[in-house]
Amino acid sequence: MDRRSFLKKATLASGAVAATSLAAPAIAQNKRTLKMVTSWPKNFPGLGTTAQRLADSITTMTDGRLTVKLYAAGELVPAFEAFDAVSSGxxxxxxxxxxxxxxxxxxxxxxxxxxxxxxxxxxxxWINHMGGQELWDELLASFKIKPFLAGNTGAQMGGWFNKEINTPEDLKGLKIRMPGLGGEILRRLGATAINLPGGEIFASLQSGAIDATEFVGPWNDLALGFFKVAKFYYYPGFHEPSGSTSLGINLDLYNSLSKADQELFKRAALAENNLSYSEFNARNGAALNTLLNKHKVDLKPFPDEVFQAIFNVAEEVTKEVSNEDDISKRIYESFLTVRREVGGWNRIAEQTFTQKRGKALG
Incomplete structure (x- = not known):
């Protein structure tokens, strides 16, 4: 072998070694472990499991390049500090x-x-086709968070009560676990509304710290054992005709991602939103049968008088939010458009069909 040929082969070989030595660290540097915090007990049916499934999906879809490590409520931050944790990084x-x-x-x-x-x-x-996502993005940008829908419980139950609710007067003095605007409505009707994480509700109900609670619906309520400490199970859930859960991403992190990875997060959340909603629908029926037939729960509808009183205050409370600032006003107006237009269609289509189907089935 002449000197020129030898040097050429040696150069190629050394180049290959150099490329190999550079490639490994470069690949390693592209791998990231992301911390996901939740407001749910670990592996809690329908909420904790939804969060874990979403974390696993992102990890799998990136072949481990982005590994999402999930921390249940209290493992890294308390349940109600998840928002601040992501906002701050x-x-x-x-x-x-x-x-x-x-x-x-x-x-x-x-x-x-x-x-x-x-x-x-x-x-x-609303979120996918009628401007809701854009309004949500605008609202949370000031908190440095990018949001996506990432689950839905569907229509919820009205809750568990230690006494019957026959008139609006029966709500007065009641200590009930209910977050959000639903809690404010009950306060105006004379109740004391308390916000508690899911993992603390049973003990509070058992000890008498609260007299009533709502959480989600039969699947979750059965798992938490509320039937052991409360007798009456009311419906429908006026406070949550659906219950969206969300994936929030630190905005600096989100903006640092490639367009492909941003789309991946969006599609993973969208898929989980569908999986979660279908799973709640699949599980709630069987769980309700267990509560009624095995545990002899007393299932009751809210009386019309009670529901109407709640409705009147609900419209007042919700409208008040629109007075907070410009973004609140635009969100509220957009919400009203959806409730009127899509809700009107649903009354003609799905609601009428299910009512007539039920009547035909007997």
Whole structure:
């Protein structure tokens, strides 16, 4: 082998070694572990499991390039500090319900649920096609958070009570766990509304610290064992005709991602929003049958007089949010458009169909 050929091969070989030595650190540097905090107990059915499934999906879809490590409520920050953790950058992501943080801005209620508000499919229509996402982005940009829908409980139950509710007067003096604007409505009707994380409700109900509670619906309520300490189970859930959960991403982190990764987060959240809602619908029916037939729960509708009293105050409370500032006013007006237009369609289509189907089935 002549000298020139030898040097050429040696150069190529050394170049290959150099490329190999550079490639490994470069790949390693592209890998990131992201901290996701939640407001849910670890692996709690329907909420904790939704958060974990979303974390796992992002990890899988990036082949581990972005590994999402989930911290349940209390593991990294308390349940009601998830918002601040992501806003400040202490955590990268949250999975929670934004109405827990109405102290930051009252209009956050609209992006979980407001009393007498939107159903799950109406919420999806608003966020995905009627300007809701843009309003949400604008609201949370000031807190350095990028939000996405990432789950929905569907219509919720009215809650568990230690006494019957026959008239609006029966609400007076009642100590009830209810967050968001629903809690404010009950306060104006004479109750004492308390906000508690899911993991603290049973003990509070058992000890008498509260007289009643709502949480989600039969699947979650069965898991938490409320039937052991409360007798009456009321419906429907005036306070949450649906219950959106959200993925919040630290805005600096989100802006640092490639367009492809930003789209990946969006699509992962969208998929989980659908999976979560369908799972709640799949599980609630069987759980309700267990509560009624095995545990002999006393299922009751709110009397019309009670529901009407709640409705009247609900409209007042929700409208008041629009007076907070310009963004609140625009969110409220957009919400009203959706409730009128999509809600009107639903009354003609789905609501009429399900009512007539029920009548035909007997």
């Amino acid at each position: 202490t955590a990268d992501l949250y999975h929670t319900s934004d109405y827990y943080f109405q102290g930051k801005h009252k209009a956050l209620n609209f992006f979980t649920s407001v009393p007498m508000g939107l159903t799950a499919n109406e919420t999806d229509a």
